[in-house]
Amino acid sequence: MSELLNVSNLTKVYRIGSLIGGIKLTAVENASFDVNKGEVFTLAGESGCGKTTVAKIILGFEEPTSGEIHYLGNRIDVLKDKERKKLFKHIQAVFQNPFTTFNPLRKVDSYFYELLRNFGIAQDLSEMKRIISETLEVVGISYNEFVDKYPNEFSGGQLQRISIARSLLTRPELLVADEPVSMVDASLRMSIVNLFGELVEKFGISILYITHDLMTAYYLGGKIAIMFRGNILEMGSTKQVLTEPKHPYTKLLIESIPQPNPRKAWNSRIKLSDLEEVEYKASGCKFAGRCPFVMDICKKEKPPYFEVEGTLVKCFLYK
Numbered sequence: 001m002s003e004l005l006n007v008s009n010l011t012k013v014y015r016i017g018s019l020i021g022g023i024k025l026t027a028v029e030n031a032s033f034d035v036n037k038g039e040v041f042t043l044a045g046e047s048g049c050g051k052t053t054v055a056k057i058i059l060g061f062e063e064p065t066s067g068e069i070h071y072l073g074n075r076i077d078v079l080k081d082k083e084r085k086k087l088f089k090h091i092q093a094v095f096q097n098p099f100t101t102f103n104p105l106r107k108v109d110s111y112f113y114e115l116l117r118n119f120g121i122a123q124d125l126s127e128m129k130r131i132i133s134e135t136l137e138v139v140g141i142s143y144n145e146f147v148d149k150y151p152n153e154f155s156g157g158q159l160q161r162i163s164i165a166r167s168l169l170t171r172p173e174l175l176v177a178d179e180p181v182s183m184v185d186a187s188l189r190m191s192i193v194n195l196f197g198e199l200v201e202k203f204g205i206s207i208l209y210i211t212h213d214l215m216t217a218y219y220l221g222g223k224i225a226i227m228f229r230g231n232i233l234e235m236g237s238t239k240q241v242l243t244e245p246k247h248p249y250t251k252l253l254i255e256s257i258p259q260p261n262p263r264k265a266w267n268s269r270i271k272l273s274d275l276e277e278v279e280y281k282a283s284g285c286k287f288a289g290r291c292p293f294v295m296d297i298c299k300k301e302k303p304p305y306f307e308v309e310g311t312l313v314k315c316f317l318y319k
């Protein structure tokens with residue numbers, strides 16, 4: 001499989017609190033991974049591990065502190081606004097809450113026509129309508145049930161399908177989907193996950209799937225990276241990592257699947273718990289304070305990656 005997106009040594013440091021008494025928080029620390037064409041790559045981990053920060057940097061909403069991102073071999077983390085906009089033809093985002101994706105006072109179809117116009121994708125209105133109908137068909141919505149309606153006239157599940165259709169209008173090669181099913185009714189969740197699976201299989205789209213939910217990650221397959229306090233602790237085939245976890249943190253995560261906080265917005269105010277602060281500041285392994293297998297070296301040195309049965313594991317147990 002050929003490489004589409006390459007993330008290399010990505011680091012993002014935030015300063016939290018006042019300039020004098022505040023602390024520096026490394027939300028993402030030297031994260032490196034590739035997303036191949038026609039592949040699902042999942043970034044998983046509990047709330048606050050850094051997944052969304054990675055997505056924001058890839059989408060150009062945040063600047064990295066260091067590291068590089070390449071798309072089809074071209075560096076994209078340094079793009080200026082104009083070039084960044086062109087890139088959105090190829091990389092599109094699907095967000096957690098479709099009701100905040102669309103303005104409640106604006107008809108949903110206007111977003112579709114606007115996007116097609118902005119990218120000069122269709123010549124006239126009838127061609128736009130044809131493209132919109134075909135794209136809606138992919139997500140299982142008919143043009144007639146969609147046209148001329150405001151967001152609140154749809155259910156959450158329908159509106160998330162519509163927001164996925166919108167992201168497909170430009171025929172992108174990569175979708176960055178940040179917790180796309182966590183606000184959808186549990187009964188409809190799998191149908192949306194299935195839809196992502198179909199996009200990969202039928203259209204060869206790649207998906208960077210960001211989730212706390214290991215069940216849906218398992219279902220989508222592909223590759224997975226498990227994050228904790230900004231670090232990727234384990235990375236490999238999703239099936240293998242989730243059925244034969246190597247890192248003590250992955251094992252713990254599988255046993256105790258955490259819940260996300262649906263009220264947390266992308267720009268909500270940040271306050272760290274004491275435990276989080278200690279873990280972020282740890283100079284060795286960030287998980288050492290909670291690891292049942294902790295050794296002296298874990299508290300002093302950052303573990304490198306060891307390759308174990310094709311999986312990369314950042315843990316001294318595999319030295």
Ligand SMILES: Nc1ncnc2c1ncn2[C@@H]1O[C@H](COP(=O)(O)OP(=O)(O)OP(=O)(O)O)[C@@H](O)[C@H]1O
Pocket residue numbers: 014015016025027045046047048049050051052053054212260261264270271
């Ligand atoms: N703008 C910001 N300023 C300061 N700290 C931030 C900022 N954005 C995120 N953080 C911190 O960076 C860390 C990683 O946050 P991030 O949102 O990437 O995690 P996440 O894994 O996506 O969590 P969630 O699933 O809850 O969205 C958290 O400790 C968070 O508090």
